[in-house]
Amino acid sequence: MNYQEALQFLRELTKFGMNFGLDRIKTLLGLLGNPERNLQVIHIGGTNGKGSVAAMVSSILQAEGKRVGTFTSPHLDSYRERIRINGEMIPEEDVARLLTEIRPLLEQMVAAGHEHPTEFEINTALALLYFSRKQVDLAVVEVGLGGLIDSTNVVHPLVTVITNVGMDHMDYLGNTIEEITRIKAGIIKENTIVITGATKPQVLRILEEKCAEKGVPLVKVGQDVRYEYTAAGLAGQEFTVRTPDREYPSLKIPLLGRHQVVNASVAVAAVEALRQQGVAVSDRALREGLSRTEWPARLELIEGEPPVLVDAAHNYDGAAALAEALKEYFADKKIVLLIGMLADKEREKVLSLLAPLAEAIVVTRPNSPRAGDWEQLAVEARRYLDTVTVEPEIHRAVERACEFAADIEDGLVCITGSFYMVAEARQAVRAKRT
Numbered sequence: 001m002n003y004q005e006a007l008q009f010l011r012e013l014t015k016f017g018m019n020f021g022l023d024r025i026k027t028l029l030g031l032l033g034n035p036e037r038n039l040q041v042i043h044i045g046g047t048n049g050k051g052s053v054a055a056m057v058s059s060i061l062q063a064e065g066k067r068v069g070t071f072t073s074p075h076l077d078s079y080r081e082r083i084r085i086n087g088e089m090i091p092e093e094d095v096a097r098l099l100t101e102i103r104p105l106l107e108q109m110v111a112a113g114h115e116h117p118t119e120f121e122i123n124t125a126l127a128l129l130y131f132s133r134k135q136v137d138l139a140v141v142e143v144g145l146g147g148l149i150d151s152t153n154v155v156h157p158l159v160t161v162i163t164n165v166g167m168d169h170m171d172y173l174g175n176t177i178e179e180i181t182r183i184k185a186g187i188i189k190e191n192t193i194v195i196t197g198a199t200k201p202q203v204l205r206i207l208e209e210k211c212a213e214k215g216v217p218l219v220k221v222g223q224d225v226r227y228e229y230t231a232a233g234l235a236g237q238e239f240t241v242r243t244p245d246r247e248y249p250s251l252k253i254p255l256l257g258r259h260q261v262v263n264a265s266v267a268v269a270a271v272e273a274l275r276q277q278g279v280a281v282s283d284r285a286l287r288e289g290l291s292r293t294e295w296p297a298r299l300e301l302i303e304g305e306p307p308v309l310v311d312a313a314h315n316y317d318g319a320a321a322l323a324e325a326l327k328e329y330f331a332d333k334k335i336v337l338l339i340g341m342l343a344d345k346e347r348e349k350v351l352s353l354l355a356p357l358a359e360a361i362v363v364t365r366p367n368s369p370r371a372g373d374w375e376q377l378a379v380e381a382r383r384y385l386d387t388v389t390v391e392p393e394i395h396r397a398v399e400r401a402c403e404f405a406a407d408i409e410d411g412l413v414c415i416t417g418s419f420y421m422v423a424e425a426r427q428a429v430r431a432k433r434t
Helices: 003-016 023-031 050-063 092-111 119-133 177-187 201-214 258-276 283-291 316-329 347-357 376-381 394-406 419-433
Strands: 041-045 068-071 083-085 138-142 159-162 193-196 218-220 226-233 236-242 247-253 300-302 308-311 334-340 358-363 388-390 411-417
Touching (some): 003 092, 003 119, 050 138, 050 258, 050 283, 068 119, 083 119, 092 119, 177 201, 193 201, 226 258, 226 316, 247 258, 247 283, 258 316, 300 419, 308 316, 316 347, 316 411, 334 347, 347 358, 347 376, 358 376, 358 394, 411 419
Parallel strands (some): 041 138, 041 159, 193 218, 308 411, 334 358, 334 411, 358 388
Antiparallel strands (some): 068 083, 236 247
16 A cells, blocks of 8 residues: 555544444554554543643653654644654655555454454554554553543553543543543553542542552642743743652743643653653753643644634633633634534533633534534524624635634634644645745
């Protein structure tokens, strides 16, 4: 297969849908020689902030001179973004070559009576195989969905991170915060150190129980590790982190939003845990890595007329962080909200946070079979204001939102909702401004 054929092969795998469990991925990795056993891993789960923490930890380790593999999902512009080494996307030829190697093993599995692996299971196997072949020093691996039976849960990490736990993916993970926490806590294993940014008592209780069961320490950001905001502006934020071991004054990140300071504190705690596991990381690398972190589509401001803020706030907690940031950084702006959400999200609750901040709302259709009755979002939006427009085509929705904002003094377009909708809208904005 060439690269385009490999992408088509991956697209065809979506017919297998979401099928949780570890049997298929374990069988496939066994046929590949168990590449995951060659890797020193930082495993990152949670509801929000997984990707940000992964980006920060990877940047810190890279600043130390480590060879760092990073596996995240989904992607914004290119499939290759999911699998990186020291920030460099996996080359097209490696995607094609490794999938060509993997494909006959899938047929072998089916012939032996196994279910066919899903697209994400094959993505996971591809990433782990690539990192092993390229002999990375450390691999930062983001959980796909949940934890316990997510295909990434085949790794045995040095450090385990659970950023936080909120109500998301209830159709797969459970309808209570306790049920969801137990699924996410399923990535906790023996011989690791666990870091969490969770603060809800019922979540912490379950994490404490799981860590006690496995005989591993739990480091709680907000209790064991504390942070203090120092300064914030559109160029980034400055803050201090205090851990049981030391103090890190005047740390800087270029990312916006107070939640990113929490994520950065989780990353600092994860780096200290790596030190306890024998991985050398200097304070210089910690500072430098945080200051160089890049993670697009998270409160990403695209300059121009009108300015556009892009944030993939696809659930209630993400929307709460976005609403706080809009009030803090853009109180002088009049917001035109461009939003499209999947049917399985808490759409009404998200709108209750964001719609009162908007002068106008454009509702669009996420490019997903899970979009469901996406226009219902407009019905809900009209409870808050009259200026609500429905535009199913994402590129046209971007045009409409920009037209609204251009007609308002101090207008700002805020694009948010389903990740894939946000990614497509972001591409449309950037295409017009480059």
